[in-house]
Amino acid sequence: MKALQGNEGRPELVDCATPSCAEGQVRIRVVAAGVNRADLLQAAGLYPPPPGVSEMLGLECAGIITEVAAGSRWQLGDRVCALLAGGGMAEEVCVDARHVLPVPEGLTLEQAAAIPEVYATAWLNVFQLGQAQPGEKVLLHAGASGVGSAAIQLCKAFNNPCWVSVGSAERLAYCESLGAEGGVLRGDGIEGLQDFAPFDVILDPVGASYAAQNLKMLALEGRWVNIGLMGGRRAELDLAQLLSKRIQLIGSTLRSRTDAFKGELIDQLTEKVWPLFSSGALNPQVEEVFAWTDAEAAFARLASNQVNGKIVLQISKE
Structure with a gap:
């Protein structure tokens, strides 16, 4: 064949x-x-x-x-x-x-x-590992991606208001059409997401370049699920924030x-x-x-x- x-x-x-x-x-x-x-x-x-x-x-x-x-x-x-x-x-x-x-x-x-791949990934990481409960706020980096598109719809269906980071205004409008509350353009820096924080769950395929900001934006007992390294693999973190907020940092893959x-x-x-x-x-x-x-x-x-x-x-x- x-x-x-x-x-x-x-x-x-x-x-x-x-x-x-x-x-x-x-x-x-x-x-x-x-x-x-x-x-x-x-x-x-x-x-x-x-x-x-x-x-x-x-x-x-x-x-x-x-x-x-x-x-x-x-x-x-x-x-x-x-x-x-x-x-x-x-x-x-x-x-x-x-x-x-x-x-x-x-x-x-x-x-x-x-x-199969994107809905399984979104369900596993936002709802199973991330333990998103109805009403909890979710942040989805790369929100217009396949996984992001699936996760936005799942968040809307299960009553989880969500925000996104994306690459363009057109992609932000696309995410909002699927049910996202709003978001920021990564070219402007993701610091603007602080206006919508704190978040209970962050789904992150980017990694190092967003790591420090993720810690700042997570709520008390927030869950940060990392599923990719598009922004690098090494980051310097203020672990005091991890401890004081009782944050769970979860690394996740599905294929293996x-x-x-x-x-x-x-x-x-x-x-x-x-x-x-x-x-x-x-x-x-x-x-x-x-x-x-x-x-x-x-x-x-x-x-x-x-x-x-x-x-x-x-x-x-x-």
Whole structure:
């Protein structure tokens, strides 16, 4: 089969072995795959897949089930999307059946491909690790990103007023259209967020360059969940603030979690998040769909940091 693999910073279409379907897995004929920043890092050689995981790119996909193990709750022909540790940008993928979700009613497979990674990440870090309670204030850095777009909608649905930092006035307006209360432009400095502080939860994919300001803006017993290092990995912190405010600083990744952990996370999404797609409270934000033969252009588009929501690759026709 054909799949996309990273090669000197670019996604390259290659021939590779068709995966075998192990016990407890299902096979999906992939129709579409979401593009995430992790794919850019892997293509650049900076984020290798966990041991035993396919070296092909792709952390989420949507498609049609073509093979199931005996006793599976899934059926041949089911329209599904899936959370993956790798291999989603391929004609076929085999995945743990616990990591598969039905395509929400009324959505296309291209839309569904933009859901699993970002909504799982937002739910895990804001509501599970960040323990956001109704009414608590949330700050989302990179608010117009895929994860940010998902988190804004989840915050609105679960009664958590949220603010954002973004790169432009247009992106701030986009975030406000999804439900954000307001925010600042990072080019003006994020100090302006102090006007909306204190925050109970901060979701931060930036890291070092925002670290000191995060400490200042957190409320008593606030939770700071760091999920990325776009702004560097080393920071000098005033730990007295960490102690006096009883702040929890939480480092979080999803890709390397165990299959059992991801299965439990998918169960939570099924129960608490999935009904909100059917009700219209959540809406996957797909800015552009590229043919996977144009994957290099899709990766460049995401790397431009000008995308609102998600970029999706179309692998085949439904």
